[in-house]
Amino acid sequence: MKSLVAVLTHYWNNREVRVFLLILGVFSAAYFVPFENPRVGAAVLESFHMLQDYAREHVLFCLIPAFFIAGAIANFVSQGAVIKYFGSKAPRWLAYSVASVSGTVLAVCSCTVLPLFSGIHRRGAGIGPACAFLYSGPAINILAIILTARVLGWQLGLARAVAAVVFAVLVGLGMSALFRDGDRQREDAAANAGDLGSEQERRTGTQNLVFFAVLVSILIFAAWSRPEQVGGLWSAIFGIKWYVVTALLLVLSYVLVKWFERDELGYWVSTTWDFAKQILPLLFVGVMIAGFLMGRPEAEAGLIPGEYVARLVGGNSVGANLAASVLGAFMYFATLTEIPILQGLLGLGMGQGPALALLLAGPALSLPNMLVIRSVIGTKKTLAFVAMVVVLSTAGGLIYGALVG
Numbered sequence: 001m002k003s004l005v006a007v008l009t010h011y012w013n014n015r016e017v018r019v020f021l022l023i024l025g026v027f028s029a030a031y032f033v034p035f036e037n038p039r040v041g042a043a044v045l046e047s048f049h050m051l052q053d054y055a056r057e058h059v060l061f062c063l064i065p066a067f068f069i070a071g072a073i074a075n076f077v078s079q080g081a082v083i084k085y086f087g088s089k090a091p092r093w094l095a096y097s098v099a100s101v102s103g104t105v106l107a108v109c110s111c112t113v114l115p116l117f118s119g120i121h122r123r124g125a126g127i128g129p130a131c132a133f134l135y136s137g138p139a140i141n142i143l144a145i146i147l148t149a150r151v152l153g154w155q156l157g158l159a160r161a162v163a164a165v166v167f168a169v170l171v172g173l174g175m176s177a178l179f180r181d182g183d184r185q186r187e188d189a190a191a192n193a194g195d196l197g198s199e200q201e202r203r204t205g206t207q208n209l210v211f212f213a214v215l216v217s218i219l220i221f222a223a224w225s226r227p228e229q230v231g232g233l234w235s236a237i238f239g240i241k242w243y244v245v246t247a248l249l250l251v252l253s254y255v256l257v258k259w260f261e262r263d264e265l266g267y268w269v270s271t272t273w274d275f276a277k278q279i280l281p282l283l284f285v286g287v288m289i290a291g292f293l294m295g296r297p298e299a300e301a302g303l304i305p306g307e308y309v310a311r312l313v314g315g316n317s318v319g320a321n322l323a324a325s326v327l328g329a330f331m332y333f334a335t336l337t338e339i340p341i342l343q344g345l346l347g348l349g350m351g352q353g354p355a356l357a358l359l360l361a362g363p364a365l366s367l368p369n370m371l372v373i374r375s376v377i378g379t380k381k382t383l384a385f386v387a388m389v390v391v392l393s394t395a396g397g398l399i400y401g402a403l404v405g
Contacts, residue, residue, distance in 0.1 A: 043291075043302055045301070046291050046302055047288040050288065050290065050295070051284060051287050051288050053296065054284075054332075062219070063115070063280070065218050066116055068272050069116055069212070069215045070115035070118055070119030070275045071119070071269070071271040071272030072211070072212065073122075073123055074122050075267050076268070077123055079123050082120060082123045083125075086099070086126055086130070087124060090126065092173075095132075095172075096128070096172055096173070098129075099130075099136060099172060100136050100168035100172070101165060102133050102136050109333065109363065110138045110364055110368075111283050111332075114279055114372045114373070114376075116137065117133060118279070118372075119275070120133065127175045127176060127179045127180075128172040128175050129176075130172075132169060134373070135167065135364045136164065136168035139168065139360065140161070140165060141363070145157055145161045148160055151339050152343065152346070152355070156355065156359070156400075159356055160360065163360055167360060167389070167393070167396065170392060171385065171388045171392065175381070175384060175388070179381055179384075207255075214252050215252070217244075221237075221241045221244045222245050224238055224241045278376075283368045283371075283372060285368070285371065286366065286370070286372075287332055289367055290331060290332040290367050290368065309345065310348030310349050313350045314351055314354075315351045316352070316354070316398065316401030316402065321357045321394045321397035321401070322390070323354070324350075324354035324355070324357040324358040324361075324393075324394075325358070325360070325389075325394045327362075328357065328358040328365065329389065329390055331366060332369075338359060338362050352404050353399075353400050353404075356396055356400045356401070357396060357397030358397075360389075361390055361393035365386060370382060370386060
């Protein structure tokens with residue numbers, strides 16, 4: 001068995017073999033996929049609609065600001081500081097408390113959080129705190145939790161909030177326990193290379209804080225979604241968001257001119273482009289596959305019918321909760337879209353437990369998200385992260401379904 005794995009690994013590491021397999025896969029799809037079937041044809045078209053919606057709603061105002069923040073983290077945050085607060089030897093209460101509640105500030109989806117995760121991981125954050133942040137970023141969106149409570153009931157909203165914070169910590173602790181040796185090797189390599197103390201600070205701590213606060217604020221307001229109900233605080237903020245973003249861009253321009261050198265800005269742009277090259281192609285492919293399989297919530301044109309999904313997740317059995325977790329893990333949810341999707345599935349007979357399981361796994365994972373995570377931390381760690389999220393979401397759904405059922 002080991003020899004077979006070694007042979008497969010050897011061939012997979014050969015670039016020409018990977019190119020051949022890609023060409024073979026595209027040819028096989030073109031040759032064998034029954035495009036004349038109405039369901040398949042509609043699903044193919046739906047994958048392009050999904051990609052178009054993603055490009056229009058998320059790339060410009062979510063991903064691009066996130067790429068620039070990730071590039072700033074990689075260039076302007078001291079690696080020693082990241083390891084001090086988020087490395088394997090950092091105080092757990094500090095690392096996990098910050099990582100597990102980050103989603104209350106960042107209203108991001110499972111894809112927008114990826115550049116930020118990649119940035120802090122590249123800068124030296126331990127696998128545990130980094131994965132806690134990766135889970136919590138999209139899972140603990142305060143607006144999504146409030147909307148869940150208003151539309152689907154306060155019990156489900158409260159259960160989602162509590163379980164998401166707890167699960168972020170558990171996922172982080174689990175990843176840290178499994179891969180602690182890898183963190184130590186990375187930190188030792190950085191120390192031996194002299195990277196931990198080599199950064200020359202060109203700005204004060206206050207200036208760096210202002211710079212990152214402006215970048216994060218631009219991301220928050222640019223990505224602010226239109227509330228379903230007109231009126232109230234969220235609607236008022238949406239109405240003025242572009243005025244706020246414009247003001248923040250002016251502040252950012254002043255900061256960049258006054259506090260940064262030309263070479264620093266060049267490195268920042270170059271690193272931001274590196275993140276975009278690594279992440280965007282995988283996201284686009286993943287979004288198209290998700291659109292082909294499940295489609296958009298309002299279209300019901302994916303290959304898998306919504307009625308079939310609803311039957312699969314009815315009741316509160318282990319199978320129903322596991323199915324909801326797995327479906328949530330592979331579907332793509334833009335910010336807040338999980339709520340109308342669940343509303344429709346509940347109307348078709350979905351159980352309360354599986355509904356929570358999907359809420360806990362869905363926003364934090366997606367097929368595009370998994371492809372990118374693998375490119376950052378490798379296959380083994382990605383599989384462990386996905387498995388933990390699915391298992392915890394299944395358990396959370398079972399417990400909640402038993403309590404409310």
